[in-house]
Amino acid sequence: DVKVTQSSRYLVKRTGEKVFLECVQDMDHENMFWYRQDPGLGLRLIYFSYDVKMKEKGDIPEGYSVSREKKERFSLILESASTNQTSMYLCASTPGGSTDTQYFGPGTRLTVL
């Protein structure tokens, strides 16, 4: 079974703090993704990575950065958290090639006060 884990289920941070969200997959997947999920807006792609140290902006990258130093780990960084970044953050991975199924982690509920 594919397993995608996220470092925290719930996180509370203060405005201006630097926040790290970690995602790890155990299936040697090529591609990894970060989404945020907000009511009525569905899932919106923040960034994705198609190889180690390779990344591309998604639809809403402003205020976020990412890091992929190892194939199994993809980090989302909020350089200076703001209240409008309060959301559910979901990480996903796919093997790449002809397999398109995205496997999601359980999500991190981030609250910025």
Added chain:
Amino acid sequence: GENVEQHPSTLSVQEGDSAVIKCTYSDSASNYFPWYKQELGKGPQLIIDIRSNVGEKKDQRIAVTLNKTAKHFSLHITETQPEDSAVYFCAASRYGSARQLTFGSGTQLTVLP
């Protein structure tokens, strides 16, 4: 970029009845259309997908239809059961550096016993 609209946002059906969720997409280059189910407290999970060279696909009680000309696709669930209660997301995808998904806003399906 791609825009995916999903309707309805909430849907209640009696156990045993059918449920239909509809999505439209804007980018004629999109060629892959998955449906994800998200249960409470979990990440989304793929339940069925369809590619643009196919008009319909079925897997037991669920089916997806695609009309490329009209740019819309639908999820059909027959003989609904209480465990079908969840949030369902449609998505449309094009292929770049990796398969990027644009999600609809989600449908909360409630199956009443």
